[in-house]
Amino acid sequence: MEWYRNHYKVSDNQEKMDTDVIFDxxxxxxxxxxxxxxxxxxxxxxxxxxxxxxREVQVGFARVITDNIVFSWICDVIIHPDHRGKGLGxxxxxxxxxxxxxxxxxFGLFTKDAxxxxxxxxxxxxxxxxxxxxxxxx
Numbered sequence: 705m706e707w708y709r710n711h712y713k714v715s716d717n718q719e720k721m722d723t724d725v726i727f728d729x730x731x732x733x734x735x736x737x738x739x740x741x742x743x744x745x746x747x748x749x750x751x752x753x754x755x756x757x758x759r760e761v762q763v764g765f766a767r768v769i770t771d772n773i774v775f776s777w778i779c780d781v782i783i784h785p786d787h788r789g790k791g792l793g794x795x796x797x798x799x800x801x802x803x804x805x806x807x808x809x810x811f812g813l814f815t816k817d818a819x820x821x822x823x824x825x826x827x828x829x830x831x832x833x834x835x836x837x838x839x840x841x842x
Contacts, residue, residue: 707799712792713757714764714799721748721755722762729765729782736780747780752805756783756796763787764796768806776808 707714723745730736730744739747748767756764764783770776778800783792800806 705799705803707795709795711759712763712795714796715755715757716752716803717755718748718753720757720762721753721765723748725762725784726755726765729784730780733780733782752803754796754800754803756787756792758787764792766796766800768800768803770806770808772805772808774808776806 705716723741726748727741727744730739736744751767751769754764754766754768755762764787766778766781768776768778778797781793781796783796
């Protein structure tokens with residue numbers, strides 16, 4: 705699917721994703737700075753990926769892990785710093801929420817920031833348990 709706004713586009717086409725740009729953006733984030741490019745690429749294969757493009761240049765990314773019925777986990781939502789403040793994050797999230805493969809009952813999301821954005825979509829703070837291990841690609 706593709707959505708358009710001015711000279712921007714959101715696409716879920718995996719073939720259009722620029723893994724170099726995605727790796728660069730995520731390597732500068734607080735949550736994915738320690739992921740190798742290989743780990744990022746492998747994680748994309750098991751996800752619905754969303755790219756934000758200015759014309760044909762990727763400027764944003766997010767991915768969703770879902771069973772398509774009960775639960776979706778939204779992760780790696782990021783907009784390149786040069787394109788922040790233009791409403792692209794909100795628009796990207798709207799596209800994610802209306803995607804036909806993402807019409808589920810429960811959504812999960814872990815973030816240390818942008819809480820006001822996610823609250824606008826009905827998200828609330830909850831306590832969760834977490835176990836984190838080292839990354840390995842076999």
